Amino acid sequence: GQNIDQPTEMTATEGAIVQINCTYQTSGFNGLFWYQQHAGEAPTFLSYNVLDGLEEKGRFSSFLSRSKGYSYLLLKELQMKDSASYLCAVVNQAGTALIFGKGTTLSVSS
Amino acid sequence: EPEVTQTPSHQVTQMGQEVILRCVPISNHLYFYWYRQILGQKVEFLVSFYNNEISEKSEIFDDQFSVERPDGSNFTLKIRSTKLEDSAMYFCASSGRLTSGADTQYFGPGTRLTVL
Numbered sequence: 001g002q003n004i005d006q007p008t009e010m011t012a013t014e015g016a017i018v019q020i021n022c023t024y025q026t027s028g029f030n031g032l033f034w035y036q037q038h039a040g041e042a043p044t045f046l047s048y049n050v051l052d053g054l055e056e057k058g059r060f061s062s063f064l065s066r067s068k069g070y071s072y073l074l075l076k077e078l079q080m081k082d083s084a085s086y087l088c089a090v091v092n093q094a095g096t097a098l099i100f101g102k103g104t105t106l107s108v109s110s
Numbered sequence: 111e112p113e114v115t116q117t118p119s120h121q122v123t124q125m126g127q128e129v130i131l132r133c134v135p136i137s138n139h140l141y142f143y144w145y146r147q148i149l150g151q152k153v154e155f156l157v158s159f160y161n162n163e164i165s166e167k168s169e170i171f172d173d174q175f176s177v178e179r180p181d182g183s184n185f186t187l188k189i190r191s192t193k194l195e196d197s198a199m200y201f202c203a204s205s206g207r208l209t210s211g212a213d214t215q216y217f218g219p220g221t222r223l224t225v226l
Contacts, residue, residue, distance in 0.1 A: 033214070042201055042217040043153065087153065096166040097143070098215060100153040 002026045004101035006088050011107045012078050020073045020086050020104045028093025034062050034073045035087040037103065043087055046073065075106075083108045112136045114218035116202050122224045123192055131187045131221045133202030142185045143203040143215060144177065146170070153201070159185065192225045199223075 004024045012018040024032070031050035035043035047055055049064035049071060061074040073086055085103040092099060115134045123129050135142050144156040158165040159177055176188045185204075189196055199220045205213040 035217075037153075042219050045214050045216065048214060089153075092166070094166065095213075096141075096158040096160075097155040097168070098145075098153075099155060102152045 002090070002099050004088055004090060004099060006086075006101040006104045008102065009105045009107070011109065014078055014080060014108060014110050016078050017074065017076050018078060018106065020075070020088075020106070022071045022073075022088030022101060024069050024071075024088070024090050024101075026090050026092070026099060029066065030091040030093055030095045032062075032064055032071050033089045033091065033098060034060075034071075035089060037085045037087055039085075046086075078108050080108050080110065082106065112138075114202055114204055114216055116200075116218040116221050118221060119219065120222045120224070122226065125194060125225055126191050129189050129192055129223065131189075131200050131202075131223070133185045133187075133218055134183050135185055135202065135204030136216060137183070139204035139206050139216075141165075141205045141213070141215075142177075142179070143205075144187045145201045145203065145217075146198040147201065147220075148198045156187070189223075192223075194225050197223055197225045 006022045033048050034046040036046050037043045047062035049055055049062050054063045059076045064071045085105050087103045088101040089098040117132045142159045145153050147153045155168050157167045157171045174190045178186050199222050201220045202218040203215040205215045
């Protein structure tokens with residue numbers, strides 16, 4: 001079966017750092033993506049991890065531990081425009097599909 | 111920057127009618143996908159398509175659904191007889207050649223389908 005868990009909601013203030021966790025149990029694994037989705041819009045690519053460790057890209061970093069079935073997305077120097085849903089998605093073994101979690105809605109306040 | 115486009119942005123239809131949702135993937139991409147997102151719920155995989163055939167489909171993608179690449183640029187999703195529960199945002203996505211791991215899937219802006 002496929003199970004991807006993320007917290008439903010998080011809140012933070014401008015300038016702060018927030019970590020959004022994702023745990024997964026899937027029948028196959030070929031990498032993990034993080035996408036950002038503003039309300040009513042398409043998911044947009046943030047990061048991809050297939051090997052254990054940290055990937056850094058500007059204000060955003062993502063970490064993967066395959067043995068623990070765990071990833072996190074770290075957002076630094078939060079801005080109001082970072083208020084959005086953050087979607088954790090696991091790639092199936094064949095690389096032919098993304099299996100999404102329910103997403104974490106982040107609200108950034110001033 | 112190349113992007114995935116979708117038409118129409120919003121489609122309203124009566125239950126039982128057929129609808130065709132259209133997508134133009136990024137031009138040099140080889141893999142195409144459809145996902146749907148019911149309001150307030152998670153993004154769900156429907157189908158992936160490569161080399162003019164379905165690579166994988168989910169349980170949602172039953173006999174009412176079909177996909178086609180009618181020419182070198184368009185990729186369509188047809189729902190033969192729509193049901194109320196088909197109301198959702200439908201996203202098309204495309205990706206390049208598979209390397210080790212998976213290539214990034216880029217999503218179009220979506221078509222909001224409303225079935226009355």
